Amino acid sequence: GAGVSQSPSNKVTEKGKDVELRCDPISGHTALYWYRQSLGQGLEFLIYFQGNSAPDKSGLPSDRFSAERTGGSVSTLTIQRTQQEDSAVYLCASSLQGTNEKLFFGSGTQLSVL
Amino acid sequence: SQELEQSPQSLIVQEGKNLTINCTSSKTLYGLYWYKQKYGEGLIFLMMLQKGGEEKSHEKITAKLDEKKQQSSLHITASQPSHAGIYLCGADGSGNTGKLIFGQGTTLQVKP
Numbered sequence: 001g002a003g004v005s006q007s008p009s010n011k012v013t014e015k016g017k018d019v020e021l022r023c024d025p026i027s028g029h030t031a032l033y034w035y036r037q038s039l040g041q042g043l044e045f046l047i048y049f050q051g052n053s054a055p056d057k058s059g060l061p062s063d064r065f066s067a068e069r070t071g072g073s074v075s076t077l078t079i080q081r082t083q084q085e086d087s088a089v090y091l092c093a094s095s096l097q098g099t100n101e102k103l104f105f106g107s108g109t110q111l112s113v114l
Numbered sequence: 115s116q117e118l119e120q121s122p123q124s125l126i127v128q129e130g131k132n133l134t135i136n137c138t139s140s141k142t143l144y145g146l147y148w149y150k151q152k153y154g155e156g157l158i159f160l161m162m163l164q165k166g167g168e169e170k171s172h173e174k175i176t177a178k179l180d181e182k183k184q185q186s187s188l189h190i191t192a193s194q195p196s197h198a199g200i201y202l203c204g205a206d207g208s209g210n211t212g213k214l215i216f217g218q219g220t221t222l223q224v225k226p
Contacts, residue, residue: 004156033214042120042202042218043157056213091156100145100164100206103214105156 002026004106006092012112013082021077021109025094032075033093033103034067043091049075082113118203118217126223127193135188135220137203143183147204147214157202160188190222198224 005024013019025032034046045059049069060066064083069075079086089110093103119138127133137146145164149157161170163179163186170177174191190197204216 035216043204043216045213045215048213093157100162102147102159102162103157103204104159105149107154107156 004092004094004104006090006106006109008109009107010110010112012114014114015084016081018078018080019082019111021079021090021092021111023075023077023092023094023106025073025075025092026104027073029094029096029104030072031095031097031101032069033095034075034077035091035093036088037091037108038088046077046090079111082111084113087111087113118205118215120201120203120217120220122220123218124221124223126225129194129224129226130192133190133193133222135201135222137186137188137217139184139205141184143179143186144206146177146179146183146186148177148186148188149202149204149216151200151202151219153199160201193222193224195224195226198222 007022011019030051032049035043036046037043047054047060047067048056051072052069064080067077089108091105091108093105095101095103117140121136147162148160150160151157161177166181166183168179176189179186200219200221202216202219204214
């Protein structure tokens with residue numbers, strides 16, 4: 001596609017429910033990133049994919065968070081048993097190869113856990 | 115692990131004034147990126163610096179990377195309301211592996 005697409009743009013859920021956030025990177029981009037941005041905070045790195053594998057999952061805050069990428073394209077970030085502290089904007093980005101390249105960001109998913 | 119510290123955290127300037135935002139790393143930077151974010155939107159790429167002493171300009175924005183590659187500055191000349199937003203610096207956190215980490219951001223307001 002023309003840019004990085006994320007869906008949904010907004011998600012309101014109840015505490016304890018599971019949510020899935022989707023990222024559709026720019027066609028041909030092999031590297032895909034997930035970040036979290038809490039109110040007034042910078043970007044917190046969550047996970048990085050190169051193709052379908054994730055060389056670095058170090059940023060996932062707990063085992064309630066998981067992510068996968070299939071076909072070297074679309075990625076899904078899943079949060080199980082959501083907590084209020086999970087409320088944030090989840091940003092996805094992609095780049096052509098992943099090293100020394102600029103990232104193209106999606107507009108993010110605003111997650112609100114009530 | 116590498117950390118990026120930005121200063122100031124927030125800045126309010128009068129339209130037409132110059133301003134500088136700084137980004138300091140605890141380790142040598144392999145690549146330093148500047149992004150701008152407007153409320154409710156994703157990040158827009160501004161510039162990337164890789165070499166010590168490198169300087170790049172785009173319109174009224176100039177970014178520099180010091181010789182030791184541990185500090186970068188972003189300078190805006192004759193600021194305009196359109197420059198308002200959050201400026202973030204980012205860098206490869208593990209040394210050329212592709213994992214980009216970001217500073218906490220600098221919020222810029224430009225008063226007309």
